[in-house]
Amino acid sequence: MSKKKAIGIGLLAVITTLSLVACGKEPTSNPSSSSSPAAKELEPATISLFYSSAPPKVKLEESEYGKQILSKLKVTLNTEYVSKDASTREGVLVSSNDYPDLIIPQSNSQENSGLGLFLKAKALIPLDDLIEKYGKNIKKWYPGNELDKYKKDGKLYTLPLQPGYENPSTVGSGYWIQEAVLKDAGWPKIKTFDEYFALLEKYRAKYPQIGGKDTIGYSFQSEGYKFDWLTNQGAYLSGYRDDGGFMIDVNGKKATAKQVAGSDVQKQHMQKMNEYFSKGLVDQEGFVDKIDQWKAKMSSGRVLGYYGGTTEMGSINDALTKQGLDDRRFVYIPLVFKDGIQEKYWGSVVPNVNAGIGISKSAKNPERIMQFLDGLMSEEIMTLRQWGVKDVDYTIGSDGKNTVTPEQIELYRDADKRNAKGFPSYNLFPQIPSSKTFSNGSVYSISLTKEYISTNFTNSDKEYLKAYGYTYFSDAFKKQDSPYGAAYTVNITGDSDAGKANTKRNDIVRTYIPKMLLAKPADFNKIWDEYVAKLKDANMKPLEDYISNAITKRLEEGRQTD
Structure with a gap:
């Protein structure tokens, strides 16, 4: 693949592509009992988000399961989507020096646009200490130094959106x-x-x-x-x-x-x-x-x-x-x-280290925002983001792993129903590498199961x-x-x-x-x-x-x- 191809994929692919993120088995680094933070532990919060791309067909805030996620995490999300000319809007934000709480820039490391522009302007804060204190789920999915590849100048400014998608059927x-x-x-x-x-x-x-x-x-x-x-x-x-x-x-x-x-x-x-x-x-x-x-x-x-x-x-x-x-x-x-x-x-897909979500220096309560991001990566909510609801979108097989029936596969194939539930829009938020599985050994997405792949x-x-x-x-x-x-x-x-x-x-x-x-x-x-x-x-x-x-x-x- 040429470099132009890699650039051409860009952040626009986050919504449509990352819903297929899968996981290979790696029990040693999987959360075993991670769940979303209990509602009583969290104060209600309103969080603003800048997303440098067009909105999905159904926004997270308007989707069936998206509403459930935000309710569980006690967050009201106000998102600004940029339908065109994202570079201009990014430039306006930097010039104003006044930013929304969360930023998903274009996945460009050059200094004139995207992530590179925000880093040059020092618009994003380091996340290392916040993750250490509030990121229990993040640390379980990314143990040790697994996040180091996403660091810039020795510090982590974004959580990954494209950590590497592996489809066992695709080269x-x-x-x-x-x-x-x-x-x-x-x-x-x-x-x-x-x-x-x-x-x-x-x-x-x-x-x-x-x-x-x-x-x-x-x-x-x-x-x-x-x-x-x-x-x-x-x-x-x-x-x-x-x-x-x-x-x-x-x-x-x-x-x-x-x-x-x-x-x-x-x-x-x-x-x-x-x-x-x-x-x-x-x-x-x-x-x-x-x-x-x-x-x-x-x-x-x-x-x-x-x-x-x-x-x-x-x-x-x-x-x-x-x-x-x-x-x-x-x-x-x-x-x-x-x-x-x-x-x-054929080799493993290289993660896009420039595709990420970061907390801005204008955020008044970065601790609460990190709790929100970490909650999105709990096993309970990650399952909802990628598999949906048990006995509706998927079932538990005799081996204890998530699986799908022919009827559930057809339901998943229905783009309108999938969009209404919000599957694509969840992927504005941090993702998990394909080397991971859920605690019951399940792969990360319906579309990565043998049952789903074989129907194609x-x-x-x-x-x-x-x-x-x-x-x-x-x-x-x-x-x-x-x-x-x-x-x-x-x-x-x-x-x-x-x-x-x-x-x-x-x-x-x-x-x-x-x-x-x-x-x-x-x-x-x-x-x-x-x-x-x-x-x-x-x-x-x-x-x-x-x-x-x-x-x-x-x-x-x-x-x-x-």
């Missing part, structure tokens, strides 16, 4: 292929890039048209950050993880970053792509299609393969099923250049999973966590030597990659040599050194983020 990206192609070939185990394209080529020759239109062996996108998915595949095929435009080699606590652009592995990949393009196997319109055109093409059933993330693939697969093209749904697999290379497509599988999906002996699509991959997170999360300022080199590199790559793909095979090496010469003249050393030092610092400090 970030991979090589997509139609289930029909695999079935037609007898469900082969595909490991290499060449095997993959040989399979696509064979199927395309056998079925030159699908739905009355020419079959496309392999498609790609080139809009925005998705251009990087075309340019960086050589690194993934060589066993490197997704670090944007870099390949990171680690030796102990020292990291060395080399750019993918101009590398031997990029040449190997692009030369193969040029060969397949010249054969007509690769989509001839990949550089001109807009995203809607590409999605329509993918949803037609005539595209056999693609490399990329999961963002659009869910809706594409749904569209295929609705058209009666269930067997043309896509699944993803990991590929390498040659057998024996260990793929690294169609007949064709089930046939694929059975053929390979998988429970989830992710079983095709080997999970390997990164000790340093991802290089694409390193902040590079545009006016620095590294930033200037980064801009030059991106411009050169954007210019030459299309030339390489579209060229006659006989002209490929000439274009490649011109490309490498341009990169050399642009001097990429400041950029590589900057990334190397940033990742080395993370390794030395045991952090996955800056």
